Amino acid sequence: MRKIVVLAFTTFLVFATSNLANAEVTESGRIKKEVYATSEDVLMEMLKPELNKIISDKYGHEKIWQISKVAKVALIADHTKKPSENWYEMNIFVRVYDDKNDKELLDDIDIRIDIPNMFTKDRYKVKNPDMKVTLIKYEQWQGQEMIK
Numbered sequence: 001m002r003k004i005v006v007l008a009f010t011t012f013l014v015f016a017t018s019n020l021a022n023a024e025v026t027e028s029g030r031i032k033k034e035v036y037a038t039s040e041d042v043l044m045e046m047l048k049p050e051l052n053k054i055i056s057d058k059y060g061h062e063k064i065w066q067i068s069k070v071a072k073v074a075l076i077a078d079h080t081k082k083p084s085e086n087w088y089e090m091n092i093f094v095r096v097y098d099d100k101n102d103k104e105l106l107d108d109i110d111i112r113i114d115i116p117n118m119f120t121k122d123r124y125k126v127k128n129p130d131m132k133v134t135l136i137k138y139e140q141w142q143g144q145e146m147i148k
Contacts (some may be wrong), residue, residue, distance in 0.1 A: 040070055050133040054109065055096060058138055065098040068106065088113040089136065110136040
C-alpha cells in the first residue's frame with residue numbers, strides 16, 4: 001500500500017510540475033523554452049533601464065540591484081488642466097548591493113511614468129513609443145533607519 005501511495009505521489013509531482021515550463025532543443029543545440037511571466041514582470045523589464053539610471057545617478061556609479069517589491073501603481077487623472085493630464089505613479093522597493101560594506105540596502109523609489117497619447121482620441125493612430133520616467137522621491141534605507 002505504501003509503495004502505491006509513493007508511486008501515485010511521484011507521478012502526480014512529475015505531471016503537475018511539467019506544465020510550469022516548456023523547453024525544446026533546436027537542431028543547432030540551442031534551447032527554446034516558455035516560462036510563465038506576470039504583467040508586473042513585463043512592466044519591470046520595460047522600466048529597468050530607467051531605474052538603473054536613477055540608481056546609478058543616486059550612488060554616483062552603477063550598482064548591482066534587484067526589485068524587491070512593487071508597493072503601489074496608480075493611474076493619476078488630473079482634470080484640473082486643459083487638456084487633462086494622465087500618468088502613472090509607482091512606488092518600488094529596490095535592494096541595492098553595497099560593495100563597500102558588503103551589505104544590501106533597501107531603497108524606496110517613487111516614479112512618475114508619462115505615456116504619450118494615453119487616453120487621447122488619436123492614441124491608436126499616432127505612434128509615439130517614448131515614455132518618460134521622472135523621479136519623484138528616492139529614500140535610502142538600511143533596516144529601519146534612513147542612511148545619508
